[in-house]
Amino acid sequence: MSSSTADPRTSVDNLTIIKEHEVEVIIVPSLLILATVVTLMAVCFLRYCPERKRTRTTAPKRNHSSLHRHTQRHSHRHRLQGIDAPPGLNPLEHEELPMSVQQVQQSVGPTLAAVPQMSTDRHPGAFSQVTALPLSFAINPNDTVKVYRARMDNRDVILRVLKESANSSEKQHFLGFASFVSGLGPHPFLPGLLGVVSVQSPLMMIVEELQHRDLLGFLWRCRQNHSDLESPFDMTEKRIFTMAGQVASALEYLHSQSCIHGNVGARSILVGGDLTAKLWGLGSAYRRTAQANSPGEVEDIELKKWQAPEVLGRGAISQSSDVWSFGILLYEMVTLGDPPFAQLMATELLQYLQRGKHLNRPASCSNSVYSIIKSCCHWSPQQRVSMPELIRILQAREKSANGRTVLRVPEPLDIGKYLREAGYGEACNYAVL
Structure with missing residues (x-):
């Protein structure tokens, strides 16, 4: 009789205990098991389904x-x-x-x-x-x-x-x-x-692409006579200062990047449709960077007449060497594409300069332009004008320059004669792009 009455009390006590600890005993473990299953499913999906993800990211539809x-x-x-x-x-x-x-x-x-x-x-x-x-x-x-x-x-x-x-x-x-x-x-x-x-x-x-391509060809086209007075191929002294100032600005920027161009000339300048001049021909600068063990080497014989004396003598190239070449560029512009030192062979140039000789003044060159050429082409690199000062001079001369008188060269262009006088060898490559 007593045992039969104890059973209901024991069952009630057990239910009470389970009810009190329901969260700790049942709910929490169940949630942990569920989270574990979800995590494993996500890991398996990411691990074994990469192709689906890649396909979504490279779909051609643009969002x-x-x-x-x-x-x-x-x-x-x-x-x-x-x-x-x-x-x-x-x-x-x-x-x-x-x-x-x-x-x-x-x-x-x-x-x-x-x-x-x-x-x-x-x-x-x-x-x-x-x-x-x-x-x-x-x-x-x-x-x-x-x-x-x-x-x-x-x-x-x-x-x-x-x-x-x-x-x-x-x-x-x-x-x-x-x-x-x-x-x-x-x-x-x-x-x-x-x-x-x-x-x-x-x-x-x-x-x-720059519409008029290289400056050298542009200068040669400027030699032709035009019936209209506002031809886009007219070169004036004012335009020389404008374009030269743009090239000088690019050179100054390259120098600020610890880069010496080493190949400045009309062939390495590109001209846009609005006659903006942009400096290209960076192959020499890259080769010099890639071959740092030969900084003063002149690799192309056709470039000798544009190189500074220290470069011709296998000495160290510097920013002042670009200034020398810039002076030669001005000579090309004012003569509408004549080669420098036309009376000399390229192999004779260094000895000619050692005797104190210099570029002769062209008939079409004003004192204003020729004075800048001389300041760029001093024998001593230390005596050449600095690039910031050169830019300042070009900007000042541009403001007062003659923008009406058009430069003309009466002689027609002779490619064979140009190649000989410029010192181009038989293995010449004119492409700069």
């Missing part, structure tokens, strides 16, 4: 975020961009080339360590109207890099295309030069680097 990245790409055009060309397309054919922009991924050598990487959106139809760009004149042209004109983003561009059979050394040099130009950053009087095809062959550099 708000992709438009934002596209805008961001245009605001950083001085940085390298990888443009992956579909295989089997020949840039010599006059057809539209659908291109896609992808992330730069290159590991061809330590030179490319500074190449910035960026991820951009697919950009179909990036290049169109691709045509071969003829040189002004070509003698033994460079067979490693070809130059084409094309359209990209509704603007004219120049494509520097590396041959598809290039070896690893040529590829490293090509991409190293692209990295070098990109590292200089943007400047209003340097041609803009718009992109680099670096994902697959053919490798390319995309540079803005």
Whole structure:
């Protein structure tokens, strides 16, 4: 009788205990088990389903975020961009080339360590109207890099295309030069680097096109007579100071980047449709950077008549050496493309300068221009005008210069005579792009 009455009390006590500890005994362990299962499922999904995620991120549909990245790409055009060309397309054919922009991924050598990487959106139809760009004149042209004109983003561009059979050394040099130009950053009087095809062959550099191309050819066209008085190919003294000031500004910027150009001349200046002059021809500067063990070496005999005496003598090149070459550039501009020291052979120039000789004053050159040429072309680098002072002088002379009297040269251009008098050798390559 007593045992039968104890059973109900014991059951009631047990239920009471379970009720009191329901949260600790049942709910908390259940929640922990559920969280563990969810976590394991998420880990398994991320671990074994990467293709699904990649497909979503590269879908061709453009959303708000992709438009934002596209805008961001245009605001950083001085940085390298990888443009992956579909295989089997020949840039010599006059057809539209659908291109896609992808992330730069290159590991061809330590030179490319500074190449910035960026991820951009697919950009179909990036290049169109691709045509071969003829040189002004070509003698033994460079067979490693070809130059084409094309359209990209509704603007004219120049494509520097590396041959598809290039070896690893040529590829490293090509991409190293692209990295070098990109590292200089943007400047209003340097041609803009718009992109680099670096994902697959053919490798390319995309540079803005300047309508009138090189200044040397522009000066030669200025020799022609025009019936209209407002011809865009008229060179006046005022225009000389304007364009020279733009080139000097670019040179000063390069010097601030610890870069010596070493190849200043009318052939290395590009002229835009609005007659803005932009400094190019940076191959010598890159080679000097890549080959720091030979800083004073003159690599191209055709450049000797533009080089400072210390460079001709295999001495150290400096910013003052660019100032000397700038003086020769002024001589080219005022003579509408005559070669300097035309009466001398290139091998005779250093001895000629050692005797205290200098550039003769051209008949068409005013005292204002010739005084600047002389201040640039002192034998001693220390006596040459500094680049900041040169810019100040050019700006002051521009304000008071004659902008009406047009420079003319009566003699027609003779290419063969020019090559001989400029000191170009048989293995000459005139291409600067």
